[in-house]
Each structure stands twice: as C-alpha cells, then as structure tokens.
Amino acid sequence: MFDALSDKFSGIFDGLRKRGALSEADVGEALREVRLAMLEADVALPVVKDFVARVKERAVGAEVLEAVSPGQQVAKIVHDALVEALGGEGAVPLNLSAPAPIPLLMVGLQGSGKTTTSGKLALRLRTRERRRVLLASLDTQRPAAQLQLAQLAERAGVPSLPIVAGQTPVEIARRAMEAGRREGFDIVILDTAGRLSIDAALMEEVRQIRAATSPVETLLVVDAMTGQDAVATARAFNDAVGVTGVILTRMDGDARGGAALSMRHVTGAPIKFSGSGEKIDALEEFHPERVAGRILGLGDIVGLVERAAETIDHDEAEKLATKMLKGTFTLEDYAAQLRQISKMGSISSILGMMPGMGQMKKQLEGANIDQSVFKRQQAIISSMTMKERRQPDIIKASRKKRIAAGSGVNVSEVNKLLKQFDDISDMMKRVGKLGQKGLMRQGLAGLMPKGMSQPRGQQKRPW
C-alpha cells in the first residue's frame, strides 16, 4: 500500500535527490494529489482540508530516513494519519456492559440499510455473543417496514416485537423495552424509520425515542456511497441523538467509502461495523487500515483477494499470474482470463481494487472494454486454431476472414480483439515490471494459493 502511494508521489519527488528535512514545497505538491484522491473518494471537503493541514504539519520538517525515498516518507505519513483518523488499527466492539435489557438504537437516512443491518446485528449478537436479542421496528412511515424486520428476525433466529397497528414510534419503543424486561432479553434493537436530517418533526421524534429508552449505543447507519452530504447527515444526527457508533453499509460495492472518514471526523464516534453483502451474516468488523487504502485510491488488497477467492479458479489464476510476470501471455490465456473476469464482475471495479492500477483503469476504460463484449471475444478466440492463439502475429487477412465467419462477427471485430490483446499484453508487461519493483507483489501473490495462506500481518512490509 505504501509502495503504491509513494509510486504516485514518485514523479513529484523524482527531482528531489537531496536528503534531510522535507520542505513545505515538496510536501505541498504531494498533498495536492492526496486532496484530489480524497475528494474523488467522496471525503467531505472540510474534512479533507483538515486532514491535509494536519498531515502537512506532521510532514514538513520531517527527516527523511536513510533507507527510504522522500516519496515513501510522505506516503507513510499520509497513510498513518489516515488510519489514525479512521480510528486506528483494529475494530471497536459494541458497548454491551450495561444492565439488561440493553437498548441499541438504529438511526439514519432513508435507504441507508438500517433494517437489513438490524437483522444482521441481531444474528451476530445471538450467535457470536450468545445474547438473547429482541428486534423491534419503530418504522411506521415506510409501507411494510415492520413486516420486513419481522421477516429478517425470523431469518436471524430471534424474536421480533409483535406488530400493533396504530401505535406511535415512541409507544412501540416503550413497549419493546417493557417486553425486554419482562421476557428477560439481553438486548433490544430498536430500528427506526429513515429520516432526512433537515426534517425537524422526525428528528424531534427520534429525540423522544432516545429520551424514552436511553440507548446504550446509538448507531448511525450510513451508505458507503454517500457523497459530500455525509457531513450534514452526521452533524444533524449527532446533534439530535448523540451518535456512539457508525455502521457503514454496502462496502461490498465499489465506492471508495470516503464517507467513513467524514462520519468519523464529525461524530468522533468509532465506525464499528461494515455491511459486506446481501446475506444476513454479511456484517463485518470495521478495519480502518483496509479502508484507508481504498480512500486513497490505492486499492483494497484484502477485498480483492477475498473477491478473487470466491470466484477464481486458483490453479488457473496462478498459471496466469506467472505468465503475466514472464510476459508470455497468449490469446489462449486471454480467453481464460475473460472467463475468470466475467465471473468476477466488471473489470474496472476489479482494477479499482488493485494497488497502483488507477491509471491503467482509466486507460482500459478509454480502450472501451466493456462486459458485454467478453462473450463475443471468447467466441472469436474459439474460432482460432491453437497455433493462431499462441502466435497471433500469423493472423493476416485470410485467416481473419475465416475467424470472423467462424464466430459470426465482422473482420473489424477480429481486428479490434487483436488490437485489444496487444494493448493488454503491453499492460501485462508493465505490470510484470512493476511486480519486479515490488509494487504488485502483494496483489499478485494474493491471487495465488501460497499468498492466500499468508496471514495478513505479513503483507505489511517494515519501513
């Protein structure tokens, strides 16, 4: 991760041969890159400014160590500061040290994922913490919201508060706590209706719910795709009900998740969990060090490896990786890769997870590679002989005509494929070179079974 960031800075620092303290000018230019990366990742502008100012303070005058380049030095300072700003290494658990029943209040905007997260949380608390959990929906706004939570409760194997039509959210909250006491529950999860931060009446209502139940944790549920508005939302909910923790949903998407930093900055509350899928067990502890790389546009190695592990055929991946590094990548391998990629999802989202691939991602998008052509390209390759697949150079006009007829496309599409293959093998060669420099070592090793068995801690390299 540091390597990728310092690589980004390397251009800036190329002219900087001297050792000694970093000057304000050196740092300033690198930080402009950081600022842009963070804005593109949807970190709110005031938060970006504050962060950049703090990093600048720390970096200017810092001694460049003998062993590293100035670029690496700044990269490390930026990365460390970001992990720190996101809450430091490791996850913060829920506060469950209170007399039962412990009320947990779920709040957030419409559609942020409160109800689904409530169900996931209930399952987690039941299975991992061995607690007796009651789920209660206070959402009388959205049609069928209470029914939705009841169904999720069933999937999570926990009871839900019986639905009584016509009750206000505050009344339901009181009834839930009463049931919790009477029936000996350890935890009562109170799922509220989504509300806009500027809706005074609904914000007052959630304030009353809080007053009536005194929740031990008030968890703000936030969509990882949230833009600049994260600041306004965080402030409004924090002012109204005092947020004690944040849950970031849809981290399985390809948003860079800058909202995490904005939320943490405004509320000061730790990010406790992240939602990572549609299944009811897809709730994970939040790891600042993973999200830091994602925000800086450096990729989420662990996320990439996890995704790859789910879908990729390991033997095939290992063969491909070796070929990529050696530069002996053929059309046959390309077809195999097309199959893998179609299984994994959009190519740009995969590249987005790889460190140092931001630039190549743009080039690929420029090359107009889209998912829908993968199948056709596979068909074209299938119409080639083995010899042609291994030595595409021999494919001239007459062979092209035959291949086109065989796969039901125009000759121009065969040309396009060959051109694209050329571009890609060029890129692969570059990746191979980067790999020798160490940039790709983690990413590619991660695709291989050997690398997979390595504990995460070992992927980090000492400074």
Added chain:
Amino acid sequence: MAGFFARLKEGLSRSTQKLSGGLTAIVAKRKLDDDALEELEELLITADLGPAVASRIIASFRRTRFGREVTDAEIRTALADEIAAILAPVAIPLQLDPTKKPHVILVVGVNGTGKTTTIGKMAQQLHDAGKRTLLVAGDTFRAAATEQLQIWGTRTHTPVIAGPAGADPAGLAFDALTRATADATNVLLIDTAGRLHNKAALMDELAKIIRVLRKQDPTAPHTVLLVLDATTGQNAIQQVRVFKEMVAVTGLVVTKLDGSARGGIVVALAEEFALPVHAVGVGEKAEDLQPFEALDFARGLLGE
C-alpha cells in the same frame, strides 16, 4: 407544474443556504481573483459535482470573467446559466408510447435508492391520468419488498402481480406482460430488487428479465429507469456506467432531493452520459415526483 418550482426550491433552499451564503460572502465586494475562484470551486465540490467537473466549470469562468468586478447577482446568474446549459439537453420528461399496450417500464438501481417508492408515486400519477397500470413486484429477494409494493398498489388502486419469496423475477415479469397485453393495459411497471452494480450475477439476472420480456414483445422494455439517490457521491458515475452497459438504461430518476444533499452529481452524469433525467423526487407524496427542469434545478442548486 406550478408546484414543482416551489417544492424543489423549498427542498433545495434549506440545503443551499450555506452555498448561497457562501456566494454572497465571496463576491459581494471584490474582484473575481484566484482566491474567489477557488472558493467557488470548493462550493461546487461540496454540492457533489466532483472535483473534475467543478474545476472545468470554474476554468470556463476564469476565461471570461477573471479580474472583473462582479456582483453577487451576476455571478449567480452566470453560474446558474453555465450549469443549466449542461443540464438542459437531459431534461426530458418520460414519454409514454400510446401505441404500446403495454408500455413496459423496468425500474432498476442499487439498494435503497427509492425504486419502490418511485413506482408507487408513478402509479398514483398514472391512475390520476386515467391510465390502466399494472405493477410487478419483481423484488422477490428483500424481506417484505412484495408487501411494500402491494400496499402502494392498494393506495393507488393499481393491481399488483406478485409471486412467492424467492420466485424468479423474470418469470413473474413474463406472466405480467402476458396479462397486461390481454387486458390492454397502458403501462406495465416492473419493480426489481436493489443490486450493487459490481455484482455480475445480479446484473445478469436483470439482463435475463429483459431477454424474457422480449420473447413476447421484441421492443420491450420501452423504458429502463435507473433510480439514483441524490445523496450518492462520485460512485454514481460508476453505477450509471455499469447499469447502462448491462441493461441499456434509457433514463434517470433522482430521488431524495428534499434532503440536505444537493445532487450535484447529476451535472457530472449529464456531461458523461447525456442520459435523460426524467424526474426528481422531492418528498414523500405522490405529487412530489416531478419533471426535471434544468434551469430551476441549477438555480435551486445556487440558492436562488
């Protein structure tokens, strides 16, 4: 129509007080110099236009107005015009094709953007306009999604085709189209489960719905609506790109514009994809689904 501007303005003005306040502060009594331009650029960034688009818009400002003494009103008008010019080509209301019986509308988007609510509002408006409408509860995955649409059906006096939980949405859509064709229904509105655009298998499921519909009507779906949450940041660009690629989105609906989010990402989307923005959601009521008006939106964005 009169209500649109008022409502949008009401929704936006609450959230743009800071922006307009900031504008006044910037340009009331000084030259449009580097500092002023930088602050303007930052104001656009905080509205989610994205760093690249904000920087382009400001660059064009720099060319024409740098160093001039400008008043608050001038800068607002000019900036609103600049943004409206980008948005005007995409402000296209949703047109129903009366020759299609039914006109099939497939509604897609990531989770939690407001697809079902938007369909509910559309059903009400179609009902009021005297159109025969049929809803399809194509979200068979999320808990109680079918019931949510059924409640909207009851509210809007619109029949709903639903299947058991976990049913194949493509099969459901096929049956609904058969029925809609037999009944001479005007509009078939198909709800789908929210899905993240980077999940290939789920995107394939959408493509399958379309394939199956085309077995009956090769021209269906006539509209593929992508519902986008205004609070979404730069990831909206990737969302639109992938949905467009996979299911040939024909237009956008932007929801939750009554909140504090300003939906500036729409400007970036207009530049990048030029997809029509058919409507905006500015509240909970059926009439709060309004046609998208470029100049009003741009003005609202700047707090006018």
